[in-house]
Amino acid sequence: MREEIKRNSGSKDPLINQIIEREWKMFDQVENEGGRAGCQDDEWTFYAMRYSQHNAFSRKTLESYLQDLQQAEQEGRNLLTEKYAYMMEFTQPDYFDRNLKPYLPQITAEKEALVDQIANLSIRFQQEFEKAYPAFAAAGRPLTGTEGADVSFHIYTIGELKTYSVRTLRSYLEDMRKSGDRQENTAFRIHRGTAGFYGYRTLEDAEARLAARA
Numbered sequence: 001m002r003e004e005i006k007r008n009s010g011s012k013d014p015l016i017n018q019i020i021e022r023e024w025k026m027f028d029q030v031e032n033e034g035g036r037a038g039c040q041d042d043e044w045t046f047y048a049m050r051y052s053q054h055n056a057f058s059r060k061t062l063e064s065y066l067q068d069l070q071q072a073e074q075e076g077r078n079l080l081t082e083k084y085a086y087m088m089e090f091t092q093p094d095y096f097d098r099n100l101k102p103y104l105p106q107i108t109a110e111k112e113a114l115v116d117q118i119a120n121l122s123i124r125f126q127q128e129f130e131k132a133y134p135a136f137a138a139a140g141r142p143l144t145g146t147e148g149a150d151v152s153f154h155i156y157t158i159g160e161l162k163t164y165s166v167r168t169l170r171s172y173l174e175d176m177r178k179s180g181d182r183q184e185n186t187a188f189r190i191h192r193g194t195a196g197f198y199g200y201r202t203l204e205d206a207e208a209r210l211a212a213r214a
Contacts, residue, residue, distance in 0.1 A: 052193030125187035
């Protein structure tokens, strides 16, 4: 990943950059049924999205997730491939059961419970964000469902969370529960970061400009 697109001013930035480098290498190696996707050559967008996501969480959670990535590398696993496979449990359930589920790491009852708790809390936070900034929210994924061309926020979230270790999930949930009032919950933090990458001064600025284009 090109060094010039990375951020290096925040205290967590070196750690976040280590994580994104590993994610990018895995993303680059994901094999799609229809061939290589265009987004696999878009480093800037990948970095902006992943940085905004990771920067909303604590150093403890990020360090734990980095360990997950390092362990996966040692085991020859690709967590990004696994993430998209887990999504297919909802988008293509028959294919998932026949061709993917037998080869994926088993999801324990504890992990399943943690994933459900985080996914439900994530939806609640995202709903609060959508009420406050509807035009901004409309530019992203649909919140729930399995219809349409874009994978929903709910399904995407579950797919990603299932690639995390139980240790990381526990810390992730703790961060979400501590993330404060509506304007400081993790959904607002993530979107505020994304808005900055796209040149908006604030979420209010992004909302006004996106609403004017609608």
